[in-house]
Amino acid sequence: MALSPLDPSSYSRPELAVVKHIDLKLNVDFEKKQLTGEALLTVNVINSIEQLILDSSNLTIESIETEDGKSLNFTLADAVPNYGSKLTIPLPEPATANQNLKIRIKYKTSPSATALQWLEPTQTSGKKYPYMFSQCQPIHARSILPCQDSPAVKFTYNAEVTAPEPFTVLMSAIKGNSSEKATFRQPVPIPSYLLAIAVAVLESRELGPRSHVWSEKEEIDRSAWEFADTEKYLQAAERLCGPYQWTQYDLLVLPPSFPYGGMENPCLTFVTPTLLAGDRSQADVIVHEIMHSWTGNLVTNRNFEHFWLNEGFTVFLERKVGASLIADKEEAHRSRDFSSLLGLQELTETVKLELGESNPLTSLVVDLVGVHPDDAFSTVPYEKGSLFLRYLEDLLGGSEVFDDFLRSYLDKFQRQSIDTDQFKAYLLDYFKDNEAMKGVDWTTWLHKSGMPPVIPAYDTSMTKDVTVLLAKVNDTSSTLEYSNVLTFTPQQMINFLQALIDQDPLPLDRLRNMGKKYNIDTSKNSEIVYRWLRLCIRSRDESKLSEALQFVNNQGRMKYVRPIYRDLYNWEAVRERAIENFLKNEANMMHVSAYTLRKDLHLNE
Numbered sequence: 261m262a263l264s265p266l267d268p269s270s271y272s273r274p275e276l277a278v279v280k281h282i283d284l285k286l287n288v289d290f291e292k293k294q295l296t297g298e299a300l301l302t303v304n305v306i307n308s309i310e311q312l313i314l315d316s317s318n319l320t321i322e323s324i325e326t327e328d329g330k331s332l333n334f335t336l337a338d339a340v341p342n343y344g345s346k347l348t349i350p351l352p353e354p355a356t357a358n359q360n361l362k363i364r365i366k367y368k369t370s371p372s373a374t375a376l377q378w379l380e381p382t383q384t385s386g387k388k389y390p391y392m393f394s395q396c397q398p399i400h401a402r403s404i405l406p407c408q409d410s411p412a413v414k415f416t417y418n419a420e421v422t423a424p425e426p427f428t429v430l431m432s433a434i435k436g437n438s439s440e441k442a443t444f445r446q447p448v449p450i451p452s453y454l455l456a457i458a459v460a461v462l463e464s465r466e467l468g469p470r471s472h473v474w475s476e477k478e479e480i481d482r483s484a485w486e487f488a489d490t491e492k493y494l495q496a497a498e499r500l501c502g503p504y505q506w507t508q509y510d511l512l513v514l515p516p517s518f519p520y521g522g523m524e525n526p527c528l529t530f531v532t533p534t535l536l537a538g539d540r541s542q543a544d545v546i547v548h549e550i551m552h553s554w555t556g557n558l559v560t561n562r563n564f565e566h567f568w569l570n571e572g573f574t575v576f577l578e579r580k581v582g583a584s585l586i587a588d589k590e591e592a593h594r595s596r597d598f599s600s601l602l603g604l605q606e607l608t609e610t611v612k613l614e615l616g617e618s619n620p621l622t623s624l625v626v627d628l629v630g631v632h633p634d635d636a637f638s639t640v641p642y643e644k645g646s647l648f649l650r651y652l653e654d655l656l657g658g659s660e661v662f663d664d665f666l667r668s669y670l671d672k673f674q675r676q677s678i679d680t681d682q683f684k685a686y687l688l689d690y691f692k693d694n695e696a697m698k699g700v701d702w703t704t705w706l707h708k709s710g711m712p713p714v715i716p717a718y719d720t721s722m723t724k725d726v727t728v729l730l731a732k733v734n735d736t737s738s739t740l741e742y743s744n745v746l747t748f749t750p751q752q753m754i755n756f757l758q759a760l761i762d763q764d765p766l767p768l769d770r771l772r773n774m775g776k777k778y779n780i781d782t783s784k785n786s787e788i789v790y791r792w793l794r795l796c797i798r799s800r801d802e803s804k805l806s807e808a809l810q811f812v813n814n815q816g817r818m819k820y821v822r823p824i825y826r827d828l829y830n831w832e833a834v835r836e837r838a839i840e841n842f843l844k845n846e847a848n849m850m851h852v853s854a855y856t857l858r859k860d861l862h863l864n865e
């Protein structure tokens with residue numbers, strides 16, 4: 261299949277023409293699980309073209325015409341699994357450089373559009389109304405509208421959406437005030453993966469001068485409490501990165517099947533309800549999504565081979581901003597390093613235990629020719645990426661100089677899509693007089709698989725207690741008491757449990773005793789519950805099996821569900837039960853969850 265030279269995951273040819281703006285008109289039909297409507301594309305021609313090529317997946321194209329109603333022919337190629345169909349629109353006459361074309365496409369989505377999940381009322385908290393939401397990243401926007409589904413292309417959009425009463429429509433854009441129909445405008449150019457829509461019966465609460473939180477009414481009070489500090493985080497982010505450019509920053513708490521912790525849809529971050537821990541302990545996810553307002557959403561990876569530019573930078577900024585909220589400078593430094601050490605633990609598990617050190621997907625820059633981005637997803641771009649930036653910061657003179665570089669980088673590349681070479685060239689030029697720059701082994705950092713070549717000298721004072729506890733627990737002759745963990749924060753407990761995951765399993769009686777004594781087995785914090793269940797599975801606790809299955813059935817956050825299923829698969833005695841459980845629940849999952857779990861459970865081989 262011929263794909264774009266700029267993006268191995270798209271048919272479109274952004275080097276020839278780019279969509280600059282989209283006017284969308286959509287109607288939401290819950291009965292048919294379908295969006296129907298039209299997209300009016302404004303296309304800017306870069307090099308003479310005789311045809312326009314777009315991405316589409318499972319769309320029914322009803323007609324294509326020019327703005328003044330002249331019908332255009334088109335061909336929809338046979339679908340290639342997971343990439344969809346190339347949509348070719350021959351132009352009535354060749355278009356030349358700088359020309360702007362307007363093309364109106366009337367179409368319908370399919371009930372199995374991979375970007376959309378249509379929930380039955382039983383899958384919602386209210387149990388009365390259906391619910392629909394999207395997840396376009398990485399390349400699922402093509403199942404919602406015909407487009408250049410590549411982050412190399414950025415467009416502004418306006419939308420008008422009709423849905424029956426009493427549904428609310430939300431999109432990744434500024435919401436209009438009309439009470440008759442839902443209107444939206446996104447004046448900042450976005451890549452297609454940031455297009456988002458949710459339609460449900462929702463309530464909202466004000467969180468701050470530019471923020472509301474939205475959810476079903478059953479979660480609204482808990483959500484407003486959990487995310488009350490949003491404005492404080494936005495202001496801290498602005499102090500580091502400059503003014504917030506997206507006007508509105510709202511949050512939408514989705515139903516439990518939402519597959520990610522958070523998705524940085526502009527103006528409206530989508531989050532999993534597993535963040536509602538009741539103790540604000542998962543605020544780092546909100547800070548992470550806020551930081552995407554600069555890295556990812558303003559400065560965007562040109563294609564998903566450079567995904568680390570989105571995620572590595574965002575994790576790096578998230579930890580800086582998190583630390584900046586702590587008044588005591590030394591404590592802030594300790595806390596930043598503590599989070600980085602947890603990230604390093606997760607990276608170690610991914611590289612050494614899950615993917616393997618020679619796996620090409622453990623490189624920072626990956627080759628996605630013939631590899632679907634959903635199959636390449638892991639903690640590597642997040643943690644190896646942010647560790648690389650931390651290495652550079654330490655090498656080049658610390659945060660005093662590196663923060664200035666970051667602001668300059670954001671300023672230089674804002675509203676653009678870039679690749680790793682552009683980042684590298686800019687950094688080399690910015691620090692051209694810095695001798696230390698010569699010591700960077702670029703090839704190893706960017707293109708070699710495995711663990712990073714250098715691990716920063718992190719402050720370990722906050723992990724000391726964890727290390728002591730780990731030795732105690734591993735010494736099976738030592739007595740365990742609640743007092744051992746009395747002063748532990750949820751983060752320290754998470755760090756401790758993650759360290760246990762990264763080592764050989766504890767004998768089952770020791771693990772059970774630990775769970776009881778340390779009150780772990782009654783925790784409501786999903787980050788703790790998930791790691792605890794994994795430990796129980798790895799120590800072969802059959803009595804925990806139904807709890808583990810319930811946990812993966814009750815929420816769909818892939819960060820939790822996939823490792824649990826993989827651990828269950830590796831336990832031969834329960835493998836069949838795990839597969840049976842997956843097959844029973846597959847229909848309730850979003851496409852990306854079912855797709856990746858099928859691979860984790862080796863079901864399509």
Ligand SMILES: CC/C=C\C/C=C\C[C@@H](O)/C=C/C=C/C=C\[C@@H](O)CCCC(=O)O
Pocket residue numbers: 397398519520521522523524564565567568626633634635636637638641817818819
């Ligand atoms: C090297 C990686 C190459 C390609 C991956 C590109 C896209 C990955 C695709 O599967 C979509 C990812 C969407 C992620 C959204 C949110 C995450 O940041 C959530 C992280 C996990 C969690 O907290 O639940």
Ligand SMILES: [Zn+2]
Pocket residue numbers: 548552570571574
């Ligand atoms: Zn992210």
